[in-house]
Amino acid sequence: MFLRLDGRPCLVVGAGTIAAPKIESLLRAGGVVTVVAPRASERVMQRAENSEITWFQREFTDADVAGYFLVIAATDIQAVNHRVAEASRAAGILCNSVDDPPDCDFFYPSVVRRGDLQIAISTAGKSPALSQQLREEIDEMLAHDAGVWLDQVGETRLRVLKAYPAGEERKAALHQLARRESCDPQACPVQQTLDRLLAKDGSR
Ligand SMILES: C[C@@]1(CC(=O)O)c2cc3[nH]c(cc4nc(cc5[nH]c(cc(n2)[C@H]1CCC(=O)O)[C@@](C)(CC(=O)O)[C@@H]5CCC(=O)O)C(CC(=O)O)=C4CCC(=O)O)c(CCC(=O)O)c3CC(=O)O
Ligand SMILES: NC(=O)C1=CN([C@@H]2O[C@H](COP(=O)(O)OP(=O)(O)OC[C@H]3O[C@@H](n4cnc5c(N)ncnc54)[C@H](O)[C@@H]3O)[C@@H](O)[C@H]2O)C=CC1
Structure with missing residues (x-):
């Protein structure tokens, strides 16, 4: 399934190294992104300064998930990510937790892109490194045009x-x-x- 997120509110909890590319891909899919995190990477801060995302500089609370279409739990603290996943589940919101495959309602795949042509690779959390490797192999095989x-x-x-x-x-x-x-x-x-x-x- 490929989601079209045009105008949909998406919440990302955490704004570090792993959260940053997830935020970028939500924006690419048209999502309206809000971030909750005490500290943010340079790229995320820049996005917030340009009003491309909303950044609340504080720790997550369970009430934060209310009203979102989907939620990404991307902090470096497993217990916090788990709480984000639980709060999302309780509210019936799809959640991706970057450090816990069983807590994920959906996974981020590796993607080979040529314009509107997209080939997504997923291993259901078994080996992200394998997804990455296959992406590189398919990328070499697939015509540039x-x-x-x-x-x-x-x-x-x-x-x-x-x-x-x-x-x-x-x-x-x-x-x-x-x-x-x-x-x-x-x-x-x-x-x-x-x-x-x-x-x-x-x-x-
Ligand atoms: C479940 C999932 C949740 C999600 O994020 O959606 C998840 C979870 C975890 N990743 C971990 C590790 C790594 N992740 C990568 C890379 C990617 N990870 C991505 C997706 C996913 N990662 C989802 C499953 C997707 C699937 O099954 O295929 C990719 C495909 C897409 C993307 O992130 O956009 C992107 C490649 C993009 C590309 O280049 O094509 C690398 C490679 C590297 O960094 O060099 C490593 C180190 C090597 C390794 O571990 O294999 C760890 C352990 C963390 C730790 O404790 O160290 C966990 C948690 C756990 O497994 O417990
Ligand atoms: N899915 C994937 O592909 C991968 C996932 N990981 C996992 O991703 C996790 C995050 O790693 P990094 O981004 O490198 O960490 P980082 O240290 O760069 O960023 C952590 C972020 O979490 C935020 N944070 C911490 N406590 C918080 C709270 N209570 N509420 C809200 N935000 C909070 C921090 O402010 C910061 O923005 C790691 O735990 C690791 O297990 C690691 C490698 C690959």
Whole structure:
């Protein structure tokens, strides 16, 4: 599952080395981030100064979780992280605890990105180092232009959806479109069929 966090309030408890990249990824996903921590890393302080996040410079209390969509427990004190997870669970809020996989409702994966194309790797907490290693291997294997290719496929797919009625023929065209050899617009058989179809019927 890939979450779209646009405008959703997210709480991060702790603002150190491990919290900082979690905060960045919440912001990247569109989350509205609040941080509670007595001390913060340079990057987090900068974000707060720029009003990109809200930082309450104090220790966590159970009432802090109220109203959040999700919570990250990222302090260096296990007992505090556990309390954050318990308070979240009691309030029915999803929680990720950076030092305790059984306390996590969701995990942060390793991610290979090419534009809108994302490949996420998770080991359900068994070996983050393995996730990281596989990310590096997949990153080397995956074409650098895969994101550009996806953009082209996405655009042509919309044209296919318009040009063909739902059914086997449409599905076959969409599978054909997703093949690597179709990525050259000049050589793409789906593009050629589409051009023929659209030439026949200007309304499509
Ligand atoms: C459960 C989870 C909770 C969560 O954070 O969501 C969690 C928990 C813990 N991580 C620990 C250690 C390490 N974590 C990393 C790195 C990453 N950790 C990430 C995710 C997750 N880590 C979630 C599970 C994801 C999964 O299962 O795949 C990644 C994938 C994504 C991200 O953080 O964004 C990111 C790689 C990003 C990338 O580069 O691709 C490294 C590597 C390094 O630092 O060099 C090490 C040292 C090597 C090792 O331990 O394997 C420890 C022990 C701490 C201690 O006591 O020392 C715990 C707690 C425990 O296991 O008890
Ligand atoms: N998930 C992961 O990938 C990994 C997780 N870890 C775990 O992450 C934890 C955090 O490590 P770092 O970020 O390096 O620590 P750090 O020392 O850089 O930061 C700790 C943060 O917790 C805050 N804090 C402490 N007590 C608090 C309280 N009562 N209320 C609110 N905030 C409080 C501090 O102010 C600080 O911002 C470690 O316990 C470690 O087990 C470590 C490595 C990888």
